[in-house]
Amino acid sequence: MLKFKELSIRYKLTLIMLLSSSIVLLFSSTAFMINDLISIQRAMENDIEVQTNMTAVSISFRVHFDDVEQTTNLLNALSEHNSIVLAQVYKYPETTVFASYQRPSATTLQLIAPHQEHNLVSSVKYLQFSKPLYSPNQDYLGDLVLLADRQPFYDRIKIYTSIALIIIIISAFMAFLLSSRLQHIITAPILKLAKMAQRVSIEKNYALRIDPSPSKDEITFLFNGFNDMLSAIQERDKKLAQHNEHLERTVTNRTAELKKLNLKLTYQAYHDALTNLPNRALFIKRAEQAINHAEQNNEILAMLFIDLDRFKFINDTLGHAAGDRLLQEVSKRLLACTRLPEDTVARLGGDEFTLLLRDIKEPSNAAIVAEYIIKSLTNPLCFHDQELYITPSIGISIFPKDGRDVGTLMKNADAGMYMAKRQGRNNYRFYVHSANAASAARLNMENKLRQALEFEEFEVWYQPRFDIRKGIVVGAEALVRWRSPEFSLVPPAQFIPLAEDTGLIIPIGEWVLRTACQENQRWQRAGEPPLHVSVNLSARQFIQEDLLITIEQIVSDLNMDPHRLELELTESLIMPNAEDTLETLKALKRLGMQLSVDDFGTGYSSLSYLKRFPIDTLKIDQSFIRDLNHDSDDSTLVTAIIAMAQKLRLTVVAEGVETREQLSLLSRYECDYAQGYLCGKPMPATEFRQFLEKPLNLKSLMEDVR
Numbered sequence: 211m212l213k214f215k216e217l218s219i220r221y222k223l224t225l226i227m228l229l230s231s232s233i234v235l236l237f238s239s240t241a242f243m244i245n246d247l248i249s250i251q252r253a254m255e256n257d258i259e260v261q262t263n264m265t266a267v268s269i270s271f272r273v274h275f276d277d278v279e280q281t282t283n284l285l286n287a288l289s290e291h292n293s294i295v296l297a298q299v300y301k302y303p304e305t306t307v308f309a310s311y312q313r314p315s316a317t318t319l320q321l322i323a324p325h326q327e328h329n330l331v332s333s334v335k336y337l338q339f340s341k342p343l344y345s346p347n348q349d350y351l352g353d354l355v356l357l358a359d360r361q362p363f364y365d366r367i368k369i370y371t372s373i374a375l376i377i378i379i380i381s382a383f384m385a386f387l388l389s390s391r392l393q394h395i396i397t398a399p400i401l402k403l404a405k406m407a408q409r410v411s412i413e414k415n416y417a418l419r420i421d422p423s424p425s426k427d428e429i430t431f432l433f434n435g436f437n438d439m440l441s442a443i444q445e446r447d448k449k450l451a452q453h454n455e456h457l458e459r460t461v462t463n464r465t466a467e468l469k470k471l472n473l474k475l476t477y478q479a480y481h482d483a484l485t486n487l488p489n490r491a492l493f494i495k496r497a498e499q500a501i502n503h504a505e506q507n508n509e510i511l512a513m514l515f516i517d518l519d520r521f522k523f524i525n526d527t528l529g530h531a532a533g534d535r536l537l538q539e540v541s542k543r544l545l546a547c548t549r550l551p552e553d554t555v556a557r558l559g560g561d562e563f564t565l566l567l568r569d570i571k572e573p574s575n576a577a578i579v580a581e582y583i584i585k586s587l588t589n590p591l592c593f594h595d596q597e598l599y600i601t602p603s604i605g606i607s608i609f610p611k612d613g614r615d616v617g618t619l620m621k622n623a624d625a626g627m628y629m630a631k632r633q634g635r636n637n638y639r640f641y642v643h644s645a646n647a648a649s650a651a652r653l654n655m656e657n658k659l660r661q662a663l664e665f666e667e668f669e670v671w672y673q674p675r676f677d678i679r680k681g682i683v684v685g686a687e688a689l690v691r692w693r694s695p696e697f698s699l700v701p702p703a704q705f706i707p708l709a710e711d712t713g714l715i716i717p718i719g720e721w722v723l724r725t726a727c728q729e730n731q732r733w734q735r736a737g738e739p740p741l742h743v744s745v746n747l748s749a750r751q752f753i754q755e756d757l758l759i760t761i762e763q764i765v766s767d768l769n770m771d772p773h774r775l776e777l778e779l780t781e782s783l784i785m786p787n788a789e790d791t792l793e794t795l796k797a798l799k800r801l802g803m804q805l806s807v808d809d810f811g812t813g814y815s816s817l818s819y820l821k822r823f824p825i826d827t828l829k830i831d832q833s834f835i836r837d838l839n840h841d842s843d844d845s846t847l848v849t850a851i852i853a854m855a856q857k858l859r860l861t862v863v864a865e866g867v868e869t870r871e872q873l874s875l876l877s878r879y880e881c882d883y884a885q886g887y888l889c890g891k892p893m894p895a896t897e898f899r900q901f902l903e904k905p906l907n908l909k910s911l912m913e914d915v916r
């Protein structure tokens with residue numbers, strides 16, 4: 211059975227109206243009926259009472275005279291009254307019935323309560339009235355008792371009930387008809403609203419509107435509310451659509467940007483930013499593809515590892531802008547030497563380039579390319595009116611002979627490159643097995659060098675410098691040594707270039723500087739005459755931003771007279787970037803240090819700069835001293851340098867003095883100072899202290915020669 215809750219509003223309304231009208235009708239008709247019945251009952255009672263009274267009056271006289279017959283006749287007159295079924299007269303003092311009347315249909319009737327003193331006695335079926343009878347003298351004669359049947363009353367109830375039921379049924383039917391019609395008035399707009407809501411929901415069309423209701427009731431509010439709601443949704447929808455459109459546009463733009471960025475990032479991930487050449491990752495990828503192809507097609511391919519000689523030096527001294535320009539130019543020239551797009555030129559980082567030459571038919575073709583590269587780099591590169599010269603060292607490995615995978619081929623080409631470097635630079639070498647060993651050894655040394663400072667494996671040795679005229683020691687050059695447990699005593703020529711390449715020269719150089727200054731202080735404390743100590747500065751150290759601070763700190767920490775510290779700079783270090791160098795040199799001079807130009811004569815000195823530089827000393831390179839007494843050119847050069855130095859008021863140190871003849875000649879040329887094995891080899895600090903206590907007699911050395 212359908213529950214009330216599940217019924218449609220239409221049926222609910224009909225049912226409610228029907229039920230309520232029926233209940234109202236039922237109650238009202240019942241009330242009316244009860245009221246009517248009470249009235250009928252009263253009327254009936256009054257009627258019988260009146261009959262009783264009237265009959266009592268008419269029969270009192272007859273009873274008084276014991277006239278039974280007339281009394282009975284009078285009682286029989288009651289037959290006109292339908293409801294009176296029995297009438298009896300009792301004469302006092304007898305208790306028997308004096309006269310009576312009984313409706314023929316009611317044979318077995320009995321009074322409800324004979325001799326009843328109450329006026330009115332009632333039962334379900336009958337009503338009994340008693341009336342005392344009096345003589346004209348008011349003597350009590352007896353009683354008249356009337357019994358009325360209630361049946362007519364019940365008949366009336368039946369009729370009333372039937373009528374009421376008919377009315378209720380008709381009313382309910384009419385209520386049903388009416389409610390059906392009325393509920394339509396209410397539910398039709400609701401249905402209309404529901405349909406519209408459904409349509410809006412299906413079509414998602416918030417521009418739809420429900421027609422306004424002609425009435426001015428809650429439905430109108432509902433319709434207006436619904437339309438307002440649609441307007442709000444439409445407005446919000448519009449804003450949402452605009453927002454979405456904006457969002458979509460943003461997303462599209464962002465996606466395009468991301469795509470572009472992604473492409474850029476992919477490009478960046480595989481290319482070198484400075485030269486735009488493929489980087490290591492792309493080179494490896496291409497090399498792998500080339501190896502696969504070569505394997506399948508029995509081809510030979512070559513890998514070239516190129517390192518630029520002295521690039522770090524140019525970069526450090528001329529600055530990164532010059533270094534970058536140089537690398538870009540080298541890239542262009544390398545590209546010009548290859549067959550594109552089959553071959554690949556890549557920059558691995560720093561000054562390292564690799565070339566992948568595919569299908570070269572025979573290894574000698576790789577050598578031809580290497581020669582082209584060397585030749586193409588011969589032409590100098592101009593940077594700010596300055597000509598820069600760069601040479602390459604090239605290692606070559608061949609697939610499949612020198613390796614069948616990228617890693618091995620690269621490693622072996624690298625080893626070939628080191629061979630080329632060791633054999634004089636600006637050339638190329640094919641990989642041979644031993645080259646690999648050299649590369650491994652270099653790597654091993656690099657690792658050990660990194661630990662050397664921490665394990666205190668460095669020592670500073672001192673080589674005395676003599677005043678040739680006076681024959682006395684004036685100072686010493688501090689020369690670093692590496693006492694490695696693995697390589698024993700390593701000379702600086704073997705590890706200083708490596709330290710420069712790796713940047714380790716910075717902490718090593720600082721340590722040498724501090725140790726040399728400490729040692730100098732020790733000499734002074736030991737009561738020696740004022741001696742200077744000269745310390746070599748590498749290019750990398752010289753361009754360090756905090757060089758001045760470091761040196762000043764060391765000198766002030768040790769409370770040393772800065773004048774006793776001499777800094778040795780090579781020509782090749784100070785000349786290329788003369789303007790910047792000038793500033794640094796001036797600053798060092800302001801701190802009170804002595805400055806000397808080491809290996810003088812080997813580089814390209816600009817004499818005008820030499821004049822402007824605040825230099826104190828020129829150290830003639832030992833290569834000019836070596837053949838001084840045999841080679842007239844060297845002799846001419848040395849005398850020229852000494853003459854020039856005197857004019858510029860610079861002192862001159864001759865390096866690498868090994869023989870008495872050399873010393874004697876230098877003395878004759880009026881060279882100021884001498885340094886070399888003849889005067890004293892570099893020695894450990896303790897040995898040098900002993901040397902100072904008992905120095906060499908330089909004069910006697912020269913006298914023997916004369």
Ligand SMILES: Nc1nc2c(ncn2[C@@H]2O[C@H](COP(=O)(O)O[C@H]3[C@@H](O)[C@H](n4cnc5c(=O)[nH]c(N)nc54)O[C@@H]3COP(=O)(O)O)[C@@H](O)[C@H]2O)c(=O)[nH]1
Pocket residue numbers: 673687688689690701702703706719722746747748808809832865866867868885886887888892
């Ligand atoms: N940046 C730094 N460079 C340093 C430091 N210590 C040394 N060096 C540089 O290493 C190069 C080689 O030095 P070394 O092996 O010590 O050789 C020096 C002398 O032993 C050698 N010498 C001296 N007299 C003679 C001689 O009569 N004959 C001969 N054959 N060799 C001799 O010359 C080297 C000193 O040269 P120089 O520095 O030019 O005065 C060398 O270039 C050092 O500069 C360091 O701490 N930092």
